[in-house]
């Protein structure tokens with residue numbers, strides 16, 4: 001079995017726990033920068049390539065600052081995410097707005113920022129026009145339906161997923177927008193999530209390049225950019241092989257040259273909206289064992305819960321666990337590692353072989369840097385935890401404090417509720 005290593009020393013984690021208390025997500029700035037550069041390198045051949053970091057994966061402005069300093073833009077899907085991108089100084093084409101079932105005020109905010117809007121549905125053309133007028137550039141999100149296999153528990157099969165528009169709607173949408181004076185067009189798709197097979201991701205590019213050629217041939221419209229969405233996979237399990245990002249870049253280049261260049265579309269720029277792979281592997285949820293319980297199974301109760309990382313409960317997702325100070329100890333105990341919610345699926349690990357764990361031990365739950373805290377919630381009145389950044393100079397910075405009871409009760413106007 002391949003190993004899953006911590007991105008920093010155990011001492012660093014002990015230091016963070018002593019200074020800030022547990023639980024916390026710890027993010028590795030250097031790892032994030034390396035990852036972003038790896039993707040940029042893989043697509044260095046592509047004219048005007050830009051990665052728009054999917055803000056939903058880790059919606060923290062300190063992380064967006066890192067992305068901006070690396071030349072990345074942002075992919076936003078909501079009003080709050082647009083505000084975060086704006087706060088770090090992103091504007092115009094740096095931001096793409098890929099939403100669904102979109103409220104009018106969110107379109108208005110995206111228009112105000114000059115963001116590139118990816119329309120999720122044909123009916124959104126009229127809705128957008130009414131909300132803020134049609135911009136000069138519009139992008140359309142494509143859902144190929146049964147024409148393309150794929151999907152998983154996270155995103156669904158294309159024909160069962162709520163996102164994007166059909167082929168017919170997309171063609172009609174471009175026609176309608178062209179007739180209404182829209183000058184520039186883009187295409188977008190996102191039909192897969194957490195994909196580790198380079199070939200599948202390359203196949204998505206093939207599908208989009210063929211679509212661009214068809215649009216030119218049938219409508220006489222040359223699309224300006226193609227956004228291949230997110231979905232780059234993360235090897236959560238030790239036995240899984242990392243996605244070969246360079247192979248994805250190379251395969252997409254091959255398809256670009258095979259399909260777009262001969263069709264006179266060699267100026268199309270490419271974009272992506274990766275979230276998971278950019279920050280996911282560079283985050284750890286650090287939590288302390290507070291209880292042991294032995295009934296029909298052996299349980300380790302920790303001070304984190306689903307409020308801090310929902311993926312195991314939501315998708316039955318595997319997140320590797322390292323027990324600090326016991327990395328070389330045999331994994332000869334089988335535990336369910338659980339949070340404190342009144343939900344039996346509030347478990348970070350089920351029947352997992354681990355070294356013997358004692359109350360007080362620190363556990364590092366791997367790959368928490370994307371779709372981790374962001375998905376958290378306040379069921380049972382649980383408070384979301386702090387976020388720490390291990391900076392390039394080795395220092396640790398708190399980039400989000402933990403929620404307080406006052407935050408939880410802030411929306412309740414009731415006299416006897418304590419605010420501390």
Ligand SMILES: Cc1ncc(COP(=O)(O)O)c(C=O)c1O
Nearest residue numbers: 054098230231232273274275276
């Ligand atoms: C529209 C859109 N773009 C990008 C992403 C990022 O996907 P990932 O984090 O899997 O790369 C998502 C994820 O939910 C999404 O919905």
